[in-house]
Amino acid sequence: MRRFLLLLTLSSTLEMHANAFSLRTTSMIGRYEPNASTSESASTSSTSLNAKKEICILGGGFGGLNAALTLSSLPWPNDDEKPTITLVDKKERFTFLPLLYELCVGDATLDEVAPTYTSLLKGTGIEFCQADVQGIDLDSDAVYLNPIGSGGQSSDTTTTQTTNKMDYDSLIVATGADINLKAIPGAEEFALPFYTLDNCLELRKRLTLLDALIEDNDFSQSDTIEVVVVGGGYSGVELALNIQERLQVGKGSGGGDQNQNQTNKKVKIKMIHRGEEVLQYATEFNRKTGVERLEKAGVEIITGTSVVEVSALEIDDKEDAMRGLNGRCQVTVENIDTKGAQTFNADILLWTAGAMATNTQQGILNSKLPRDASGRIVTGKYLRAKDCDNVFALGDCARVKQVPYGATAAVAMQQAPVAAWNVYATLTNDTNMNTDPELLPFTYLNLGEMMTLGGQDATISSMGLVEVNGTAASVLRRLIYAVRMPTAQQALTAALSSSG
Numbered sequence: 001m002r003r004f005l006l007l008l009t010l011s012s013t014l015e016m017h018a019n020a021f022s023l024r025t026t027s028m029i030g031r032y033e034p035n036a037s038t039s040e041s042a043s044t045s046s047t048s049l050n051a052k053k054e055i056c057i058l059g060g061g062f063g064g065l066n067a068a069l070t071l072s073s074l075p076w077p078n079d080d081e082k083p084t085i086t087l088v089d090k091k092e093r094f095t096f097l098p099l100l101y102e103l104c105v106g107d108a109t110l111d112e113v114a115p116t117y118t119s120l121l122k123g124t125g126i127e128f129c130q131a132d133v134q135g136i137d138l139d140s141d142a143v144y145l146n147p148i149g150s151g152g153q154s155s156d157t158t159t160t161q162t163t164n165k166m167d168y169d170s171l172i173v174a175t176g177a178d179i180n181l182k183a184i185p186g187a188e189e190f191a192l193p194f195y196t197l198d199n200c201l202e203l204r205k206r207l208t209l210l211d212a213l214i215e216d217n218d219f220s221q222s223d224t225i226e227v228v229v230v231g232g233g234y235s236g237v238e239l240a241l242n243i244q245e246r247l248q249v250g251k252g253s254g255g256g257d258q259n260q261n262q263t264n265k266k267v268k269i270k271m272i273h274r275g276e277e278v279l280q281y282a283t284e285f286n287r288k289t290g291v292e293r294l295e296k297a298g299v300e301i302i303t304g305t306s307v308v309e310v311s312a313l314e315i316d317d318k319e320d321a322m323r324g325l326n327g328r329c330q331v332t333v334e335n336i337d338t339k340g341a342q343t344f345n346a347d348i349l350l351w352t353a354g355a356m357a358t359n360t361q362q363g364i365l366n367s368k369l370p371r372d373a374s375g376r377i378v379t380g381k382y383l384r385a386k387d388c389d390n391v392f393a394l395g396d397c398a399r400v401k402q403v404p405y406g407a408t409a410a411v412a413m414q415q416a417p418v419a420a421w422n423v424y425a426t427l428t429n430d431t432n433m434n435t436d437p438e439l440l441p442f443t444y445l446n447l448g449e450m451m452t453l454g455g456q457d458a459t460i461s462s463m464g465l466v467e468v469n470g471t472a473a474s475v476l477r478r479l480i481y482a483v484r485m486p487t488a489q490q491a492l493t494a495a496l497s498s499s500g
Contacts, residue, residue: 053083053427056143056168058133058364060089060117062097063395063412063419064174065486070420072124076428083427086127086166090148092116095197096494097409099481101238101452104200104207105246112497114197120487133175134164135366138388142167170390170423173364173377174416177396177407181351186310190329191230191351194239206348207246209325223318224266228331228346230307231353232273234282237290238452239352244269244297245454269299270344272333274306274353281406283461286451289469293453305342308334313345322347364397372399381441383419390426392419405444413484418442450477 055071057064068087076082093114102108117128131145143166179195181187192206193199210225225247229240247267271278271294278294278301279287294301309332322328331344370378370386376399378386383400385391395412405411422439429437448462450473458477459469468476482494 052081053169054167055083055085055170055172055423055427056166057085057087057172057174058143059174059176059395059397060087060091060094060128061174061176061395061412062409063176063416064089064172065094065117065120066413066416067172067174067394067420067423068121068126069124069486070417071424072126074420074424076424082125083169084127085125086129087117087121088129088131088133088143088145088166089117090130090132091197092130093197094120094486096481096485097195098450098452100194100197100200101242102455104204105242105455106204107455109497112494115490115493120490122489129166133363136171136173136364136369138368138391140167141169141171141390143171168390170427171392172419172423173369173385173391173393173397174395174412174419175364175397177375179351184307184310186329187307187351190310190312190327190346191349192327193351194235195352203243203348203350206325206327207243210247210347213322213325224268225347226345227267227269227348227350228344229269229271229350229352230273231351232271232275232278232280232301232303233352234279234449234451235352236271236273236350237279237294239350240269240271240299241293241297241454241457242452243348243350244299267298269297271299271301272305272307272331273301273303274336276303278303282449282451285461285467285469286449286459289459290451290453293457297454302333304336305333306336308332308341310349318347369393374399376404382422382439383415383442384422384439392423394419400442410447410449411444414444415442450480452477 057068060068064087068085071083071085093116095114096112099108099113103110103113117130121128129145129147131147134144134146136143144164145166146164179193181191181193192203194203214225227240227243227247229236229243244267277287279290282290291301311330311332313328313330316322316328325347327349328347329345329349331346331349332341333344334341364377369388369391372378377393377397379393379398379400380386381400383392383394383398385393394415396407398415400415418440419442422437425437425439446463448460448466450458450460452458452474453469456471456474457469458474460473460477461467479495482491485491485494
């Protein structure tokens with residue numbers, strides 16, 4: 001019966017997408033050492049079998065949010081014994097990452113792509129806490145938080161303004177991975193990553209400013225808008241094609257196969273990629289389609305090359321035309337084999353490639369959780385942290401096997417109900433101490449991948465059975481994402497937005 005219930009839950013959360021937001025971190029194992037004033041034992045909820053249990057979920061991305069919703073929907077013995085479920089995230093809004101491109105170029109709305117947690121959790125009984133994670137004390141079963149804000153209030157969703165300490169009976173860590181560009185001189189100052197809602201809104205602001213500058217008389221018809229995209233994976237290709245179309249045909253143009261000669265704007269986009277080919281992990285169909293679209297759009301692809309330095313422009317012949325546009329820079333790259341260097345100017349430098357993080361003791365790294373050399377929490381097949389009975393980890397911040405799964409939304413969404421079930425099985429088994437809980441192992445099912453290639457263009461490949469691109473794929477992709485939204489209300493919002 002339990003396996004049947006899990007399969008029902010799992011089937012509602014499978015994600016047909018392998019869009020790689022490939023973020024890599026390398027951090028040493030940190031250790032949280034509480035001071036004398038905070039080294040108390042955990043709350044009474046963990047000392048009495050009859051007390052109401054506390055489940056804390058750190059991170060409100062695809063994995064964390066879906067784990068919380070799954071836990072809330074599972075058949076607890078009775079309402080009195082249903083644990084308090086608290087979702088912690090430092091942001092006010094959940095972000096449906098695969099649709100950030102559409103939000104950036106004006107083809108999707110903010111409510112569709114980034115609803116507030118308060119609206120998503122309405123009626124679920126899940127508490128939301130907007131806070132930064134300061135550390136995890138495994139000995140006391142507690143997390144330490146730095147509250148950011150209330151995150152909003154509704155009659156059906158409790159929004160908690162926490163103290164510094166939150167006790168738990170079970171903990172799910174799903175904080176994702178952070179990007180850090182400090183390893184590359186100048187990148188942190190000039191490059192704009194594209195992984196978060198804030199990144200998206202900043203890029204949208206720069207594009208709007210470019211529109212205004214282009215209309216100004218100081219912008220000559222001979223001037224060229226120069227964009228450099230670092231990273232040739234899914235995200236880099238999707239971003240390059242959407243930005244190229246947005247700059248060429250303008251905001252609200254509808255995209256598609258419009259004639260680029262309709263505008264006098266000149267756009268030059270370069271894609272810098274370390275690998276031998278772009279989209280190297282994509283299916284053959286999607287790789288071929290993506291490369292064809294890049295070539296048709298005039299994107300210059302430079303492979304086998306790394307960025308070694310980013311600096312201020314030495315000679316700026318567009319200073320007057322580009323006044324007020326932040327981030328304009330000079331990008332120095334080096335061929336991995338020949339070590340030959342080239343330098344490019346960039347009006348906008350976009351970063352979609354992974355970068356190494358510094359060894360800092362903060363967040364979940366400020367704990368005794370076992371981690372690998374890349375800073376990912378080491379778990380077993382049940383997604384339970386090694387040597388921790390009541391701590392589970394999933395998504396980009398965890399490593400389930402020796403060769404990690406890709407850092408994708410699809411993996412996190414499939415892990416979420418498995419982690420949720422195993423927490424449920426562990427807590428409901430407390431009354432029967434003579435038997436082990438019935439935990440379920442995680443196995444990833446690759447359902448396929450979808451990519452946006454511009455406003456009215458996309459490509460879809462699924463399990464060798466479905467291969468479609470063009471306008472039909474674009475419509476299908478948006479509909480699939482509407483179904484994949486975390487709640488029914490959000491699915492309706494996305495469906496109405498995509499059809500408008």
